[in-house]
Amino acid sequence: MDTREKAFNSKLIHAGMFDDQFGSATVPIYQTSTFRFKNADHGAACFAGDSDGYIYTRLNNPTIDSLEKLMAELENGYRGIATSSGMGAVNTIYSALLQQGDHMVSTDAVYGPSRIVMEKHYSKFGIESTYVDTSDPDLVRKAIRPNTKVLYVETPSNPTMTITDLEEMVRIAKEHNLITVADNTFCSPYLQRPLDIGVDVVFHSITKFLNGHADIVGGVIVSKNKELDSQLRPMMINLGCNMDPHQAYMVIRGLKTLSLRMDRSQENALAIAHFLQDHPKVAWVRYPGLKSHPQYELGRKQMDGPGGMISFEMKGGLMAGKTLMNEVKLCMLAVSLGGVESLIQHPASMTHSKVDKEAREESGITDGLVRFSVGIENVEDILADLNQALEKV
Ligand code: LCS
Secondary structure, eight states: OOOSOOOHHHHHHHTTOOOOTTOOSSOOOOOOSBOOOSSHHHHHHHHHTSSOOOOBTTTOOHHHHHHHHHHHHHHTOSEEEEESSHHHHHHHHHHHHOOTTOEEEEETTSOHHHHHIIIIIGGGGTOEEEEEOTTSHHHHHHHOOTTEEEEEEESSOTTTOOOOOHHHHHHHHHHHTOEEEEEOTTTHHHHOOHHHHTOSEEEEETTTTTTOSSSOOOEEEEESSHHHHHHHHHHHHHHTOBOOHHHHHHHHHHHTTHHHHHHHHHHHHHHHHHHHHHOTTEEEEEOTTSTTSTTHHHHHHHOSSOOSEEEEEETTHHHHHHHHHHHOSSSEEOSOOSSSSOEEEOTTTTTTTTSOHHHHHHTTOOTTEEEEEOOSSOHHHHHHHHHHHHHHO
């Protein structure tokens, strides 16, 4: 028997597959809410954990199970926990790993709602948080209190593209006995595997690069070990933020082309980042593949590629950015990211509009910042579209 561990692309195609009774070449969709027990003793054994039979889809389901096993293999973790959305994953993590009196240190420029739900909702239950620029390890060290339990990072961060040194975060966390959590949405495991660096829990908005086709919303958490998984999984089940079997099937299908999509997206992104950087109407560009990125070397060390996300600011600030967004034709003015189509949006008035203006500006989310999710169209068409829109500015 071939026991050699499969390489990444082979895992994308084969991991998580199981033999169904008809020999289906793809994972079957078990579109059922519940599962018939063979008899009363079998039902009791399933509930007692003495049988691996399925019970009820909020708890688990063969199609969802397949995605969870696939994600665990891609992230080199213990087990995946599929969720209804990326925010389902965020809330499962906050609720399971923090309790009243605990404190969390987090990247300041995280996806807006990941911060808002902590500051406005979890604070009501006595959970404290401090948001700092985690690309500066000294700021992280200074933010740690005796009651700090979780160090939460998003790298590269949405939308500032700030890169945090995961190895350094793991070192700090070990000194203070903290659980490290990494939002790996912008990279996907194709470009970055935080668990290999020593992070405890990794998660994704699966809506983005993993699914890749802008047609479902979902999330996934992967823990490094059984102990963490057994804290997180019951919370997902009890919060009721499980994935649906059809959604899981769609993600498994999308994942098969993850590396092909990512390769094209970042190849396009590099050309676009250079074009924007050289354009007289653009003030600055933040892309991990440009030498001008403040953490360019760290990005090269930590990530297997610069990814498909670019942030930039127009010289004319917000008004110039708005004109650009209104004038693009091929690129879509829409939030979300990581799909096959190029999307452009304005974080200060859209994805991060609910974050306090002061906090937003402190974390580098300026009013003029434009975020671009680079698709897999022909790059000359994207460049022509941006060029004609920039001419109108
Ligand atoms: N983490 C990151 C880094 C994200 O970008 C998002 C969504 C989430 C978590 C939450 O995932 P969801 O619940 O939406 O699946 N980011 C979005 C964005 O930038 N535009 O629209 C959604």
